[in-house]
Amino acid sequence: MTSGASAAEPRVVTERQFLDELASVTRERVATQFLYLMAQEGAVVGVQWEQPGVDHLRRYRVRDACPHCVVLAAVVTLAPVLPLDGLRAGRARPQYETVLRAGRLPHLAFARPAGPPGASWLGDCHAVDGDPHSDADCPRHAVPAPTGDPLALRPGSLPRAVRELYPNDGAATADLARRLRIAQDWRADAQAVASGIREAAATWAFLRNSCVLGVPVPGANGLVLTLPPGRPPDDRPLGELHEATVRALPSGGGPVPYQELACLLPEPASTTQRMPTYAGAVDLTAAAPVRTLRLPTPRRPLSTTGRGVLLLYEARHAMGRHVASAQVRDSAYWDSEAALNVFEFTLLERVAGRHYQEAVAAYLQALRREGDLLTRPHKVLDRRRRKALSLAFGGLDDEELHLWASVAYRNAILELLGDLKAFATHLRLQAG
Incomplete structure (x- = not known):
């Protein structure tokens, strides 16, 4: 169900009014599970708070600032409110501007973690079809979609x-x-x-x-x-x-x-x-x-x-x-590693389909049966499942088959734990 606010015309506001309202509404909507900051066509900024059973969308046109600068300023405003740790707040700009340079609409997405209250929200940036540019763009963000190939050499x-x-x-x-x-x-x-x-x-x-x-x-x-x-x-x-x-x-x-x-x-x-x-x-x-x-x-x-x-x-x-700089392996680092693993799992689910999912299911069943990490994970997939996983990639040698089977095993551990924070802890412990 979506609130009636989603159908309204964009409200024209100043940047200060937008940021103040964003912070106050986010504080009020304590049940929010997902929050989106979305560049939309026509210099419009969309904000959507998703709660169980209801999505609340507001659309704004900021009259005194570049819409892309406003979205990035909104991340800074939200950092102490959600909260967002420095890693996730810091990577929002390069991810957003990478999508922007591709000539697509960047949609920043933040998700409430399943961990204890006060833990940093998760973050990502999606690329949506549409023209992200308008006359309101500042010189930094008024960049057309690239036409040349960066690998082109003379x-x-x-x-x-x-x-x-x-x-x-x-x-x-x-x-x-x-x-x-x-x-x-x-x-x-x-x-x-x-x-x-x-x-x-x-x-x-x-x-x-x-x-x-x-x-x-x-x-x-x-x-x-x-x-x-x-x-x-x-x-x-x-x-x-x-x-x-x-x-x-x-x-x-x-x-x-x-x-x-x-x-x-x-x-x-x-x-x-x-x-x-x-x-x-x-x-x-x-x-x-x-x-x-x-x-x-x-x-x-x-x-x-x-x-x-x-x-x-x-x-x-x-x-x-x-x-x-030297990477500090703190909790934010392992949260990032967990999210990177999930990205890989998502790719494999799409390109290897049910054969990859069957391998994950087989590992998950074995984990539940043993009640702990597997002592011989290489014995879990039978000949039929190994052949099916290989064919999903167009045929694999034994070494590459072992690689993707080990990824399926990690995926099964995430499903067993049921929580990205717990999975990040697992990765940290496995790294020693």
């Missing part, structure tokens, strides 16, 4: 520092062409998985619009050169870029924000490593930290569906990292 205009990594320009062009094909293949697999899955839209937008090609600097672990398209070639030598980066970064090693873009680091050399990995690095091109996604070229490739799921998982991981 080999004839390579920066000098990149050319210095190779014996000659021909070797540079050939190697970068190989790297580009690897990145495009991985990204195509992620697109195939994300297609039609609402929960993956923002992550795919990040991969498609914010990830450029990068190359590692040999012999210098953690240093890369990014290649954003359309940028004039930089004529500075590698040594000069390195010196400029040392001067730009704080000497004390304090936290420094990552760039908005991230980079894909394809690895042309054949390796036993099969899965993509996320890591932080320093980009000498911009003299700033950058998030990287390493894309291996294994001797035994994973299934295309498996590659897509794993790249989306790691891209989601990268989206949640905003500052280059």
Whole structure:
């Protein structure tokens, strides 16, 4: 059931009036289980409080501020009211603006946790079809949907520092062409998985619009050169870029924000490593930290569906990292890890369907029977279920089959616990 307020025309208010009303209504509606802050077409901001049996929607047009700035200011206002911890409040902006740059309507979603009162609410950002831009947008947010491909390169205009990594320009062009094909293949697999899955839209937008090609600097672990398209070639030598980066970064090693873009680091050399990995690095091109996604070229490739799921998982991981600093493994960190697992479970439920769900059900039944974690989880799936799970991915070797079976086992543990907070505690304990 939806209240009559949902059909009303947007109320015209000031930013101060909007934020004050948002805080007061949220405090009054103590039974709210889900709260949405939604950019809507025509510079309208929608707020929906969902309670058992009733959804209360109000729509606003803020006359003195950019609607997107207003939504992000609303997150700050809600942080002490819901409450939201610093991790979830902090990642709202990059997630929101990633969806915005994709030319879609960002809908921030917050959910009451099942834990004790006062625990931080959970948060996410959905991408909804529609035009998010209007004349009310500020210069930062008046960004049209991208038309170019961030992986588009013109080999004839390579920066000098990149050319210095190779014996000659021909070797540079050939190697970068190989790297580009690897990145495009991985990204195509992620697109195939994300297609039609609402929960993956923002992550795919990040991969498609914010990830450029990068190359590692040999012999210098953690240093890369990014290649954003359309940028004039930089004529500075590698040594000069390195010196400029040392001067730009704080000497004390304090936290420094990552760039908005991230980079894909394809690895042309054949390796036993099969899965993509996320890591932080320093980009000498911009003299700033950058998030990287390493894309291996294994001797035994994973299934295309498996590659897509794993790249989306790691891209989601990268989206949640905003500052280059040592990760503190506090409760917020483990809550984030739990949410990342749920994202992976959602992808697998959609792409592997009932065969994945049957595997989860088999593990759940075994967990209930044993009353504890399984001593031999690899014995749970019989031949029929293993074959069915393999066919859901188009055929798997034993190693990859074990990978997805272990994910199904984790999914079953979440279902047994029935609570994301308890699942976060489980992950922390398992990590030792």
